[in-house]
Amino acid sequence: MTATYDCIATTNPSGVQSITFSSIPGTYTDLIIAGVGFASTETYYEIQFNSDTGNNYSFTSILGTGSVAASGGTKNTYAIGVTRIETQSAFLCHIMNYANTTTYKTALARNSNGGQIVYQAVGLWRNTNAITSVTLKSQIVNFNSGSTFSLYGIKAE
Amino acid sequence: MSPILDSIGSVKAYGWGAFSSPYAFESIATGTVSAGNTSSVITFSSIPSTYAHLQLRMFARATAQNTMFVRFNNDSGSTNYDNHRMNGAGTSVGVDARINYSALFVSSKGYGIVPTANIGSAVIMDILDYTNTNKYKVTRTLSGNERNTSDGTSDIEYTSGSWKNTNAINRIDVSLQTSTLAEYTHIALYGIKGA
Numbered sequence: 001m002t003a004t005y006d007c008i009a010t011t012n013p014s015g016v017q018s019i020t021f022s023s024i025p026g027t028y029t030d031l032i033i034a035g036v037g038f039a040s041t042e043t044y045y046e047i048q049f050n051s052d053t054g055n056n057y058s059f060t061s062i063l064g065t066g067s068v069a070a071s072g073g074t075k076n077t078y079a080i081g082v083t084r085i086e087t088q089s090a091f092l093c094h095i096m097n098y099a100n101t102t103t104y105k106t107a108l109a110r111n112s113n114g115g116q117i118v119y120q121a122v123g124l125w126r127n128t129n130a131i132t133s134v135t136l137k138s139q140i141v142n143f144n145s146g147s148t149f150s151l152y153g154i155k156a157e
Numbered sequence: 158m159s160p161i162l163d164s165i166g167s168v169k170a171y172g173w174g175a176f177s178s179p180y181a182f183e184s185i186a187t188g189t190v191s192a193g194n195t196s197s198v199i200t201f202s203s204i205p206s207t208y209a210h211l212q213l214r215m216f217a218r219a220t221a222q223n224t225m226f227v228r229f230n231n232d233s234g235s236t237n238y239d240n241h242r243m244n245g246a247g248t249s250v251g252v253d254a255r256i257n258y259s260a261l262f263v264s265s266k267g268y269g270i271v272p273t274a275n276i277g278s279a280v281i282m283d284i285l286d287y288t289n290t291n292k293y294k295v296t297r298t299l300s301g302n303e304r305n306t307s308d309g310t311s312d313i314e315y316t317s318g319s320w321k322n323t324n325a326i327n328r329i330d331v332s333l334q335t336s337t338l339a340e341y342t343h344i345a346l347y348g349i350k351g352a
Contacts, residue, residue: 122301
């Protein structure tokens with residue numbers, strides 16, 4: 001049995017609209033971004049891999065607001081939508097099998113915002129390259145003070 | 158209590174999937190399907206009872222679109238599992254249940270585990286309190302497959318399951334309902350320690 005779940009990096013951004021985890025080692029099996037985001041107004045967090053800003057991503061989501069359940073799909077787009085932030089929200093994003101060079105990359109995200117919504121999504125990056133950097137962007141406004149994001153690596157034995 | 162409880166900064170986080178101490182999460186074993194091969198089942202046997210919870214993390218592919226089955230202790234009894242799920246297929250939200258079923262099922266509401274080239278389904282299943290011999294076993298699963306399609310064949314699901322048996326879990330079988338696991342399938346079993 002091998003202990004795993006290593007914290008690779010943590011950042012606490014404020015006043016910027018994106019952060020990047022770069023030089024990610026290829027020695028893990030899955031990556032996890034764990035974060036708490038604060039914003040001045042509603043925004044969406046998106047992830048991109050390896051600085052690819054082309055329309056090479058897609059995602060399918062489901063959300064519940066307390067009174068409404070809905071599902072959406074965004075195809076051939078520039079990023080994977082991993083959260084919807086009202087003013088604060090916690091989320092986890094699992095990037096599966098990120099270092100393999102044979103298949104496209106799939107991510108699962110779950111976002112809980114106690115005041116407004118619960119959101120889950122599956123996303124695809126149509127690229128077989130190993131992921132070496134992950135950029136997390138706020139679509140509308142900057143990250144506010146109090147935002148914190150950590151990148152973890154999990155290694156299968 | 159959640160299997161995973163910790164904090165980031167001043168914010169406590171409860172639940173699914175992360176935030177654990179690095180040393181509370183251990184890799185137990187991994188099953189893979191190598192290039193050019195298929196497998197009818199991936200089995201984790203002789204699972205140690207030294208953890209509080211288990212987690213399966215999968216990147217799964219199929220030779221034909223299909224539902225994934227997960228069974229415990231080689232139990233395929235026709236009424237021994239219960240399942241509830243909700244899913245989003247991009248345009249619609251669905252909920253349903255399979256009560257008194259023969260397995261825990263995963264990614265079956267939408268398109269299922271996919272045979273599409275280069276694409277796999279992602280699955281994370283938490284198996285809670287798996288050694289307790291006083292109660293049935295409960296699972297929760299987040300799964301999805303994204304195919305860059307808008308026809309309802311991309312799908313995100315959240316599923317709860319119950320194995321109606323009080324035995325400690327010492328074996329897990331992962332298979333597909335009628336097809337086989339395809340090349341590049343990667344299924345890893347982790348143990349999460351208790352306090």
